[in-house]
Amino acid sequence: MNLIHRVRAIKQLNEDTFLMTIEAPEIADTGKPGQFVNVKCGGPHAYLRRPFSLCRIDRERGTFDIGVQIRGRGTEALSRFCENDPIDIMGPFGNGFSLNREDRRIAVVGGGIGVFPLLQLLREHPASEKLTLLGFRNRNQVVLEESFQNKSDELVVATDDGSYGARGFVTSLLESKLEESPVDRVFICGPALMMKHAVEICKAKSIPCEVSLEERMGCGIGACLGCACKVRLSDDWDYAHVCKDGPVFSGESIVFQE
């Protein structure tokens, strides 16, 4: 398997977030929305690879995009890549979101960098009606609004501080939207607390939902058992593994930690 691909473009989205386009025909060919790639970020301090969700796939060009927020040494090193640089990427890994024809109306709910995997989901999902709810901390954090607009029948953006779009948490938006008209499935990605609340809202309305989880990874492919997350069994619980059993799980199955 060839792991060395090529950076095709880097586009700054805001102060600390950028979109990287990578040429990798095999990944573009087989990648599904919700899957992730595991990237060697380089730099003297990032030893392990870092996982990033497929954000947009261009199968014709043989490229895909990842959206990256600079959070620490790995993402910092990644931000220094330039066009045409070789880049070491493994993937695509994980299961991806469900793409059911029966789901006619869907809602996607994204918070912060959790919005990234939802874009490709919107691009590929066969539903006829797509509602998109995105939450950001403030106006400066809003990213990819136009791209989401293009792929949604309705898009609502909220900011925690009201500096852009609706004021408040995206979960409140979800609650009131579901009140107005229910959907067949909700797809959620964002901070753990946000996902927890969103899942509770869906549960209360008996609407099935899927969440995309994050966990610190070792191998990224299921060999090290590093990326455990707690899942409900019928009368017990167990650990599943985000890289292999996920990163997408049915919202009901996850035991969110405090």
Next chain:
Amino acid sequence: MNLIHRVRAIKQLNEDTFLMTIEAPEIADTGKPGQFVNVKCGGPHAYLRRPFSLCRIDRERGTFDIGVQIRGRGTEALSRFCENDPIDIMGPFGNGFSLNREDRRIAVVGGGIGVFPLLQLLREHPASEKLTLLGFRNRNQVVLEESFQNKSDELVVATDDGSYGARGFVTSLLESKLEESPVDRVFICGPALMMKHAVEICKAKSIPCEVSLEERMGCGIGACLGCACKVRLSDDWDYAHVCKDGPVFSGESIVFQE
């Protein structure tokens, strides 16, 4: 002290050796032949700095050159720097070669990458007659011949395999040249074994000589006592430190290891 300087040019000298020009007015101003700089090479695997001798100083432009042979992870990372890249360099450190007006005739003897510090020595030494003897493994390893030619009254190049210039070791050249006509001082830099032999030759002829030593360094400034080398005392021996007491030592004072 500002440690961040700028790469001005990189020039390949042969397959595994390059010359790097660095803009650093303070280092160019104060640097003396035989002194070295301590360079953060970057890359994921080189933690410590690496020492390189000042090879050529251009005080007007405020730049200096180092000649670098790729030997391992640090020099490998260094070879990837590009023009205009910032580079973290400490120096100049060490004592440098003696520049005595009384030394009218001098010989410099360089082996392999040991030739580098000798170029700036030739450029600055006040002697009226300068003999330069350079030894390389083979024709492909010969570097900077023209620069040395320009600064020497006589230049002889030898290669171990005779593929260029004289055949054999530079120490044999030294021996026969000193036979022909003695000099006031010999300056030697190269592999340990070569320096050992060269010093013995000088000793036999009672000609004072100076050698520039290499040793693995921690701090590069005399604080860690890492770079010890064995020196002769009148009736005993002690450790001196290459970074602070050297890298240039009088040839007679050094106890060369087997």
Next chain:
Amino acid sequence: MENKIDLAVNIAGLSLKNPVIAASGTFGFGREYSAFFDLSRLGGIAVKGLTLLPRKGNPPPRIAETPAGILNSVGLQNPGVHAFIDDEIPFLRRYDTAIIANASGNTVEDYEEMVRILSEADVDAIELNLSCPNVKEGCMAFGSTASGIARVVSRVRKLCKKPLIVKLTPNVTDICELACAAEAAGADALSLINTLLGMAIDAKTRRPILGNVMGGLSGPAVKPVALRMVYQVSKAVKIPVIGMGGISNGTDVVEFLLAGASAVMVGTAGFVNPYAWVQAIEGLEQYMVENNCWSVSELIGGLIL
């Protein structure tokens, strides 16, 4: 170039086509990495640490990155020895590589039972994990004193019908003392090092990064410690030593062989580079070609002082 280089080694009756083994806990049961290369290329596979009953392991996060290394607190999550025998051995036996069962227990009786079961199973050797830092009972408690090691090893020795490898912890004052205790009690070979006990803290949240607070350090950062211990132990005992800790490439393999190891294990490096295992073999072979070395035995313990 005609290649007559002999990479094979024999560790106390366990014959390996080459000295590179996948380290326990980093390679699962081989399935994941079989997508990247033919497992038959490996000298052997030490499977994920097994216990009598299935174990869930420790709470997440279980991985923290540290300078040139990682901490893990997986805590022996595994499906239990019976599921291993039923579900994993058949898969592994499709490949021509040695299977090493890594066994842990809470009590001496656990270890005995594990060895009894595994002696009847289709595995090529048993590696006794007396050194896992991530579980409360067992393991380290036995593994960090000579008397603990002597007790467990002498008891299982009587039941063990396979080559018995004892894996040692580096978190001790005198690893040679432990190595000698294992040898005297009947170990056929030793493997070392397991992980160094460490910890990572997130200054922002003021919390430990690992759910289990402490974890085991592995990867390149530990290589100097591992190399030193392999050197010391292989001088102290007569049985073969399998070296590991931070090995990432063929040069690292050579260093461990020179220090006295008869074979090596590669773990953490494979997380970053899934070809680390095969590249370690290729790198070793290349070194041997370049240095006119025709058999691995010429390198073992070949350090020049």
Next chain:
Amino acid sequence: MENKIDLAVNIAGLSLKNPVIAASGTFGFGREYSAFFDLSRLGGIAVKGLTLLPRKGNPPPRIAETPAGILNSVGLQNPGVHAFIDDEIPFLRRYDTAIIANASGNTVEDYEEMVRILSEADVDAIELNLSCPNVKEGCMAFGSTASGIARVVSRVRKLCKKPLIVKLTPNVTDICELACAAEAAGADALSLINTLLGMAIDAKTRRPILGNVMGGLSGPAVKPVALRMVYQVSKAVKIPVIGMGGISNGTDVVEFLLAGASAVMVGTAGFVNPYAWVQAIEGLEQYMVENNCWSVSELIGGLIL
């Protein structure tokens, strides 16, 4: 912004203007780094390890680079305690920073004599080095058992007129046992960790890189082990703990304080970045500003579990 942040700490009577101390053996006697910054900015300076008589140290090479770390086998090269007092203290006293004398010996009597001499000298504290891995006798022999530590510390305690810091080796099974032994014997504070014993081999030459074969590992690579030990020890004893091992910046300092250290030492990182010491102080201060923290004591042991 008005800065009311209080960086001062008091370690068993030793008051430091801030908790960052230069680690012994990495800072000489301060002269070299005084060309880079004002030594008065430091909380303190632990000088190069001293012995009664001058020592030449070990044969070169004495330094080997390892992943994110270094090995050293300097072996306590120093001019002897008398030369230190005559030639170095006057220089150091030009700066407003605490002087910590790091003392080693081959015998208990050596240690007693060192402490007797240093108690009369113009130093602010004595750090007993019971943990140098680079010398054959003394040090590690005493330092790696509780009884050895108890013996040396209780004997010097009677003679010591300065705050007495005992420096511990990490190359032990149970560092808490040693820490408690030092506390019981009268140590005023503990400092840890000294270096981890390690080794590096050059595959090309098949020789050890260090002239002394083995050496002490320091730098970022050891940070997780150091942090774990500081955490364990500061829970086990009541006396203050000075933490070190791989600290390179302010965030690292915060992590050690959270783990329980009352002050820290910075060593190897300064070889790469001569401003590491002052940047560690500045980074700590910045963290405190950003986190509304007005006194270092709010951070010490502040780990949230």
